[in-house]
Structure formats: structure tokens, C-alpha cells
Amino acid sequence: MSEVAAPDQTEAVSSPVLSTVALFAAEGAEARALRRALGLDEALEGPKPVFRGQVGPHEVLLVETGVGKVAAASAVTYAQARFNPRWSLWAGVAGGLNPSLHSLDVLVAHDAVQWDVDITAFGRQPGELATGERFVRADIELSTRIYRAALELGFPVHWGRVASGDRFLAHPADAARLRQLFAADAVEMEGAAALWTAKDLALPMALVRTISDGADDDAHESFELFLEQASERLAQLVLKVLQ
Numbered sequence: 656m657s658e659v660a661a662p663d664q665t666e667a668v669s670s671p672v673l674s675t676v677a678l679f680a681a682e683g684a685e686a687r688a689l690r691r692a693l694g695l696d697e698a699l700e701g702p703k704p705v706f707r708g709q710v711g712p713h714e715v716l717l718v719e720t721g722v723g724k725v726a727a728a729s730a731v732t733y734a735q736a737r738f739n740p741r742w743s744l745w746a747g748v749a750g751g752l753n754p755s756l757h758s759l760d761v762l763v764a765h766d767a768v769q770w771d772v773d774i775t776a777f778g779r780q781p782g783e784l785a786t787g788e789r790f791v792r793a794d795i796e797l798s799t800r801i802y803r804a805a806l807e808l809g810f811p812v813h814w815g816r817v818a819s820g821d822r823f824l825a826h827p828a829d830a831a832r833l834r835q836l837f838a839a840d841a842v843e844m845e846g847a848a849a850l851w852t853a854k855d856l857a858l859p860m861a862l863v864r865t866i867s868d869g870a871d872d873d874a875h876e877s878f879e880l881f882l883e884q885a886s887e888r889l890a891q892l893v894l895k896v897l898q
């Protein structure tokens with residue numbers, strides 16, 4: 656009679672199954688607020704600063720990406736390859752284009768566009784890619800969860816479209832143009848690049864922004880004034896979503 660080993664039960668008991676979540680933030684201030692609120696104190700070695708911790712049932716990895724579309728796309732690619740997260744969330748501040756948005760309001764993106772992609776010389780729409788695509792959608796289930804969490808926290812929250820490009824927008828005429836061309840509600844420098852990359856990698860991603868400025872003549876002062884508070888609000892919101 657051959658011996659059959661009894662199944663080892665010890666492992667199943669000692670290791671709860673955590674779902675891995677990747678968070679992305681461009682700026683140091685945004686990442687610091689998230690680290691504080693979520694208690695992410697383990698720093699990992701790598702080409703981008705990454706901070707790890709456990710929040711509720713999730714293993715959370717926060718990538719501090721740096722500013723701009725290239726930094727965003729490379730960070731998402733890197734995080735996907737290294738951590739294989741189940742879902743992901745981009746959090747940061749943005750300039751408001753829609754006059755109904757005020758400082759510190761929360762904007763949950765339904766989609767995003769790269770406003771500075773321009774092959775209009777070939778008869779294409781502003782922001783249209785060579786593939787013919789123009790707007791990239793965020794994960795709807797995740798975005799709805801974030802929207803509800805913002806409501807529960809009593810934060811003013813809106814659905815909207817984000818326009819992303821490699822320029823800090825600080826002129827009313829430029830802001831009006833983006834609103835007119837894309838019906839965009841807010842402008843920033845990473846979201847559309849992150850969402851396109853996540854889509855290509857089949858990684859569900861949501862994009863949430865708090866308003867730091869109005870993309871107008873005072874944008875850089877307003878940005879500096881509201882960055883900390885806006886980052887703090889985002890961190891509270893992300894904590895609520897993860898719990």
C-alpha cells in the first residue's frame with residue numbers, strides 16, 4: 656500500500672488572502688499625505704519610490720511617479736510588471752476648467768484625453784490617436800465606489816472628463832480652449848497617459864482628482880496654496896475606499 660501524505664493545513668490558516676492594489680501619485684506632497692493616512696511605511700528599492708503597507712484586506716503599493724505623461728506611463732508599466740496588482744487608482748490634484756468646480760472639490764473621472772496629442776494635419780480631431788481613439792474610460796465600478804465614498808465623507812464631488820498634457824496650464828484662454836475642444840472639466844499632467852497604459856495592460860484603474868487651481872493667471876499661487884489640503888482630502892478619500 657502506498658503512503659499518501661496528509662494535506663498540509665498550516666499554510667491556509669496562517670496566510671489571509673490579500674488583494675494587491677497599486678496607488679499612483681505624481682507629486683511628493685500627494686504621496687506623503689497618502690503614506691501618512693494609510694500608514695505605508697515600508698520603502699522598496701527600485702527606479703521609482705514605492706511604499707508598501709496593509710490597509711483593510713488590501714496589500715497596498717504606492718508609487719510616487721513624478722510629473723508628466725511619460726513618468727505616468729512608465730510608472731504604471733513598472734508597477735504592473737513588478738506587483739501584478741488586481742486594481743489601481745491614480746490620485747492627485749488638478750486645475751478646474753468647469754466653472755462649477757471649486758478649490759478642494761473632488762472630481763472622479765469617467766474618461767480622459769491627451770489634449771496635447773495633435774495629428775490634426777492629417778484631418779484628425781484634436782487629441783485623437785493614430786488608432787482613431789480619443790477618450791479613454793476609467794474603470795466604472797471602481798470609480799463609482801470612489802464617488803460614493805466621497806459622498807459619505809461629505810466632500811463636494813463631481814463626475815467629469817480630465818484633459819492631460821505635458822504643460823502646467825495657467826492661462827484663461829488655454830483653459831477655455833480645452834473646455835471647448837474636449838468638454839473637459841479639469842486639466843492635469845498624467846491621468847490620460849496612466850489610463851491608456853492601464854487599459855493596454857488590462858489593469859482596472861480609476862482616476863480621482865481634487866481641485867487645486869483654476870488653470871488661470873493665479874494657477875501657480877493657488878496650486879501652492881491648496882496642494883497640501885487637496886492632497887490631505889485625497890488621502891482621506893482613498894483611505895475610505897480601501898477600508
Ligand SMILES: C[C@H]1O[C@@H](n2cnc3c(N)ncnc32)[C@H](O)[C@@H]1O
Pocket residue numbers: 681682722723747748749750822823824825842843844845867868869870871874878
Ligand atoms: C502640477 C501637478 O499638479 C497637476 N496640476 C494641478 N493643476 C494643474 C494645472 N493647472 N495644469 C496642469 N497640471 C496641473 C498635474 O497633474 C501635475 O502633477
